[in-house]
Amino acid sequence: MRPISRIMIALAALALLVLLVVPIWRIDLAAPQYPEGLYLQIFADRFEGDVEKINGLNHYIGMAYIKDEMFKEFIYLPKIIMVLAVLGLVAAAWGRRILLFLGLVTLSLFGLWALWRMWDWGYEYGHNLDPRAAIKIEDQAYQPPLIGHKQLLNFDAWSTPDIGGWILFGVMALLAGVYFLEIRDMRRRMQAATTN
């Protein structure tokens, strides 16, 4: 690969490390009696935000009590991110195009896996309700939206990428771009070789 591509890949790999310290996803809640809003931020290894307040509200409808220990993901997510970053750096150092391709595939799989985990947790969280809950509503589930807006009883819920999420998308776009340019570059050189 060209040096510029390898530098870009190295930068993308380093950018992935930022995901270890910034929030990756964010859920915002608003209701008439919460004009200031409630929010939940998902980091690589923990929740932050109004976790206690959300738990306090959710106990009426029997939703599970959210705490960091519920999620095995919080233990291995940081490790996965570090492995991906190392892979990226190796690809940059080695400079083989196939590695870039594999890295892009791995990263996409990682992204899909993360979204699936979120959806799966959301489904479980929203459907598996305590039968002793004070408020029970027939056929009502409280699954939060995977991305975008959803009305949950008196709450409006929004699920959106936070800084980390946008970095992840950016890294994927960057790598895809580098890969595209590399392929184009390769084809041009091959064309040049054949015409000569």
Place this chain on the structure above:
Amino acid sequence: MNTPLKLTGGVIGFATLVFLLLNSPGCKPTTTKTAVTGDAASRVYVAPGTHDEFYNFVSGGFNGQLSVVGLPSGRTFRNIPVFSVDPESGYGYSEETKPMLMTTHGFIPWDDSHHPDLSQTNGMPDGRWVFINGNNTPRIAMIDLTTFRTHSMIEIPNSAGNHSSPFSTPNTEYVVASTRFSIPVGTEAERDVPINTYKENFKGSVSFVRPEADGKMSIAFQILTPPVNFDLARTGKGASDGWFFFSCYNTEKAYSLLEVNASQRDKDFIMAVNWKMAEQLVKEGRGKRVPGKHYSNWHNHKTHTVESTIYDDVLQLDYMEHPGLVYFMPCPKSPHGCDVDPTGEFIVGSGKLAALLPVFSFSKIQQAIANQDFEGDFAGIPVLKYESVLYGEVKKPGLGPLHTEFDAHGNAYTSFFVSSEIVKWNIKDLEVLDRVPTYYSIGHLCVPGGPNVKPYGKYVIAYNKITKDRYLPTGPELCHSAQLYSIDGDKMELLLDFPTVGEPHYAVACPAELLKDKSVKFYRIEENEHPWVAKGEKESGIERRGRNVHIKMTTIRSHFTPDNIEGIQLGDTVYFHVTNLEQDWDVPHGFAIKGAANAELLIMPGETATLKWIPTKVGVVPFYCTDFCSALHQEMQGYLRVSPRGSNVPLKAYTVSVDDEL
């Protein structure tokens, strides 16, 4: 026949003329209808969801409290309990707050609060505290403007009627307390004297109270004065920084029928005290410790509990030993207000029986002192010559001037009780510019920042003594009221009437921005150091100590832990130490139990409060949450079983969940 006809015609003509004259607009009393301009409503309208521009702290007078009002809407947000117990919040009833109202007379559950004043930095409100005086049992209270709760209170010894208080110096080095009633002070024998020995044995006093950074207050020094009645006071600032001015009446030294006997002299005094000099004398150890037992009570926000410190004596400075410390300036007829303009150069005396307003000049006062321009002395205090210290007089301003505040453009606004009006006049040329009626009988007035170096202006608010027909009648007892006037233009314009709580005396106002972002939303549970806190339901419990039973209880939407209590016996005293575990804004819980002889508790998030309860009957009594906390608020309750004395029911406190019952 001709003459009687003419006469009849003349009489009818005259009567018609009189009728027409009396009914012409110029001959009728002015009413609000003629006083309010068209767009007044839109100028005081604060749309739903938007905020007022100013906080207005309005004294409650005989209710002993301090109201928090928004301007320009005139809406009351809160009545902060200060000197009076408040069963609705448990203030003065909970074990934690009772010590706030402790004095050398014991627990005093009421007072008469007259004058708020904001803490200052460089002569401007700094948003830390608001002070207010207790007139009846002399005290000064400080309210914390992050929690809007009474934070500390100090009792003033050798004082009676703390009226001329609690005005602040420009950096709140001190707030003052001076006596409305002179009394005999000293040993028991010195205090037990015939009332008709007033002139020989009675003393007034002026105390300078020092607030520390944490809000604890102590008396830095006290000056005993001749037996006059102090009325109001203001700090010098700018040009006059370092001085303090106190108006006084009853220089006749009357002790009976003051209405007449204290209104004889043509002039009373404004007393000028050089407090920077007093401070220096104290530093040099020139003061003398004399008996003067008093309480200083302070709310420890970590333990949520008030702590009392008892002082046995007070440091006094004798003005006879320190010439230059105190001067008198003659001021016409029983002055009420003595107000210092924003530059500090002019001092306006408001002789409430006078037909003019004297304006004194600070530079002329300094000149007169330098020239020893005295007309004599009053009980050893030099009396400056009126003409030497006078800048000028506002002639025929109105009747019964009481109090003056200022805008930022060199104008003064004086309230007139007798003629029931506000008069705007120019300080420099002493000309009356405008006058508006008040409905009825204005006492104090307030311009936001009016007592400070850079008034915010915009409005003047009248605090009236009489309402009569202004509101829907409510029997013999009527609300008091305030009126809001715009002072943006050359003419004052009446915009709004609004009722107030208690009797408003003085009030102060500051921009909402100064306070609103600093407002505490809840107390952090991890910072709670109350000795009986339960920082989670697992820490709740019950403990017997002889005949006292202590219950550590928690509240969270929407249950108490524990909510079943047994083993209490007649003859026990039960202490409910209730911790509100909530950590969110606006989620207080209440606690009330049947037969409580005191009050309820209203516990803010993260706070611990204690209710003392003595069972009087055998049986099961319920307790419940009184503040609608959630959709399951009505379910927030518990039971306590009371058994006869000596019963063998074991002491236990528990909660039963669905799982336990199945």
